[in-house]
Amino acid sequence: MTASEILKTYWKFDSFREPQRAIIDSVVAGKDTLALLPTGGGKSVCYQIPALMKPGICIVVSPLIALMKDQVRSLSEKGIKAIALTGGQRQEELSDLLDNAKFGDYKFLYLSPERLQTDWISERIKDLKVNLIAVDEAHCISQWGHDFRPAYRNISNLREFFPKVPVIALTATATAKVVSDIKEQLSMSDASVFQISFARTNIAYGLVEAQDKLHRSIEMLKQVSGTSIIYVRNRKACLEWSSLLESNGIPATYYHGGLSVKDKDTNMQQWMENKRRVMVATNAFGMGIDKPDVRLVIHVQLPENLENYYQESGRAGRDGNKSYAVLIKAPSDTAVAERQFLDVLPDRKFLLNVFVRLCNYFGIAYGDGYDETFAFNLNQFCQKYDLPVQKTFQSLQFLDRQAVLSFSTEFSxxxxxxxTLPSKELIRYNSLNQKDEPIVLQLLRSYPGIHELAVKINVSQIAKRSGKPESEVIALMEKMHHLGIGEFKSQSQDATVVFHEAREDEHTINRVSGFLKQENLRKKEQLESVINYASGNESCKARELLSYFGEESTDCGICSYCVSKSRKSAGPRNLKKSILHLLTQSQMDSRMLESATQTGIDQLLPVLEELLESGTIGLTETNTYILIQK
Incomplete structure (x- = not known):
């Protein structure tokens, strides 16, 4: 099939977005290709369609387990065979997956860059008939990127394995310095580069100063109809803000990394189907989310860097209609952000302490631990060793980025x-409960010793092999437990740790300490850019964002700066007319007038004072303004 036929057959679209077709043509022609497309620009299609046009399998390197799972699920729903090598999978399972990749007519193999560090996996990958290598989130390969992962440098091994196979690198956020580094690290000196403007001309970027952020957010939600996202700092704030919005008559739900898969899916579905208007979320929310009609994205705290802010705010207006992305800032936010993002950065001494404590916590001896997986509760660990939670969390995330270990924070x-039932009785049970038989048989086949001792069950694997949903697998084991047929135990955990190398304490930390210094410096510089962006409405906000990514532009005309500039040029006379017109309809306080006129309080108050002094308006006992009839 042609590219257009594949797009129509699997994605149900009649035409490509710019510059998808040109990127696909470049890849099909066998050229190395670098694609810089803004959030929502349709990056995945640019490698998926070329891979479907050629015999063989496409290797996709991606840093995020959740994103890989989402892509595999999406392709599978289209009838396209795809698998992913994610963290926490046993060697036997990985081997089976690689067999499927080689013999099962699969078209996509997703894997994390850390997997390329495992020699036997690399050897197995060499045997695959690879038609394309896709590097997603390619900025991770650059030490100047906002999410540098040294393990991405392992992708150079794939180039050695498959020297004639083209590489496509994709990213949504990269400065000119990062683009240059990507090309160098991936040996793409002759690559075709496709870059469209980062400008989202339908998004009005706003910076609003307010102490009462909830009140300000509610006012915006009243002014802007449609689906919205509010980004907050932590899990606790998710629940609090969602509850407060609900109590103010605004249907809301929430999303963070600590929710179970079931709760995430339920909350997401309610929001996607517009049963809940607002999604209150941490930055764990977003990857793979493509809801076109989001009209408003609000950040109520300063983001860690402008790359994240651009991506998260860019979830507004994907249908091309006018939308709003607003950052609400209080005077204390700069100090709060510095405490949140800078004071928790670990130094080498602290990092070593966390790593040694972690190994001791799991009983890992020196020289051991390679490829071992452990359930983990961060708060319990920090309490045991009297460690600050956020600084410890940052340390574990850094070790994850350095591929020393995988630190997954998803609830599981x-x-x-x-x-406990004898084999003969189990056969009788199956004959009487035939609908349970597929799951029972898979438990017996997958775990030969399951009669002799309790074994850890890979629920997703049993579900896949039996053709049943995970919820049904769990429900059956619980039922058999209550019937006395088996012993079932389930222990919740808020994280999983997988060690990618043996414990070597000082040697391990010395190897990565140089990267730690670089990363800490980079994070300080990135936060400084955020603070500058949030310092005031003294220039076009869209222009400031584009400038950060090395793109020149003119004023957008719709951001908070451009709108305030336009109002200032209109002068206080027009503001007076607006206030008087509003007060002919009802009494209003200063907050209501500020919102209705979309004017800053510093501009509004002098006009109100002038109208009060002239006796044109009055102030009631409840601090609302009224029009005085003469």
Whole structure:
């Protein structure tokens, strides 16, 4: 099939967005290709369609487990065979997946860059008939990028394995310095580069100063109809803001990394189907989310860097209609952000302490631990060793980026099961409960010792092999537990740790300490850019964002600066007319007038004082303004 036919067959679109077709043509022609497309620009299609046009399998390197799972699920729903090598999978399971990749007519193999560090996996990958290498989130390969992961440098091994196979690198956020570094690290000196403007001309970027952020957010939600996202700092704030919005008559739900998969899916579905208007979320929310009709994105705290802010605010207006992205800032936010993002940065001494404590916590001896997986509760760990939670969290995330270990913060459950019923009785149970038989048989086949001792169950694997949903697998084990057929235990955990190398304490930390210094310096510089952006409405906000990414532009005309500039040029006379017109309809306080006129309080108050002094308006006991009839 042609590219257009594949697009129509699997994606149900009649035409490509610019410059998708040109990128696809470049890849099909066998050229190395670098694509810089803004959030929502349709990056995945640019490698998926060329891969479907050629015999063989496409290797996709991606840093995020959740994103890989989302892509595999999306492709599978289209009838396209795809698999992912993610963290926490046992060697036997990985081997089976690689067999499927080689013999099962699969078109896509997703894997994390850390997987390329495992020699036997690399050897197995060499045997695949690869038609394309896709590097997603390619900015991670650059030490100047906002999410540098040294493990991305392992992608150079793929170039050695498959020297004639083209590489496509994709990213949504990269400065000119990062683009140059990507090309160098991936040996793409002759690459075709496609870059469209980062400008989102339908998004009005706003910077608003307010102490009462909830009140300000509610006012915006009243002014802007449609679906919205409010980004908050932590899990606790998710629940609090969602509850407060609900109590103010605004249907809301929430999303953070600590929710179970079931709760995430439920909350997401309610929001996607417009049963809940507002999604209150941490930055764990966003990857793979493509809801076109989001009209308003509000950040109520300063983001860590402008790359994240651009991506998160860019979830507004993907249908091309006018939308708003607003950052609400209080005077204390700069100091709060410095405490949140800079004071928690670990130094080498602290990092070493965390790593040694972590190994001791799991009972890992020196020289051991390679490829071992552990359930982990961060708060319990920090309490045991009297460690600050946020600084410890940053340390574990850094070790994750350095591929020393994988630190997954998704809520999950560790499940163990043992059959206590004799084999003959189990056969009788199957004959009487035939709908349960596929799951029971897969438990027996996958875990030969399940009669003798309790074994840890890979629920997703049993579900896949039996053709049943995960919820049904869990429900059956619980039922058999209550019937006395087996022993079922489930222990919740808020994280999983997988060690990618043996414990070597000082040697391990010395190897990565140089990267730690670089990363800390980079984070300070990035936060400084955020603070400058949030310092005031003294220039076009869209222009400031584009300038950060090395793109020149003119004033957008719709951001908070451009709108205030336009109002200032209109003068206080027009503001007077607006106030008087509003007060002919009802009494209003200063907040209501500020919102209705979309004017800053510093501009509004002098006009109100002038109208009060002239006796044109009055102030009631409840601090609302009224029009005085003469």
């Amino acid at each position: 459950a560790s499940v163990t099961f043992q059959f």
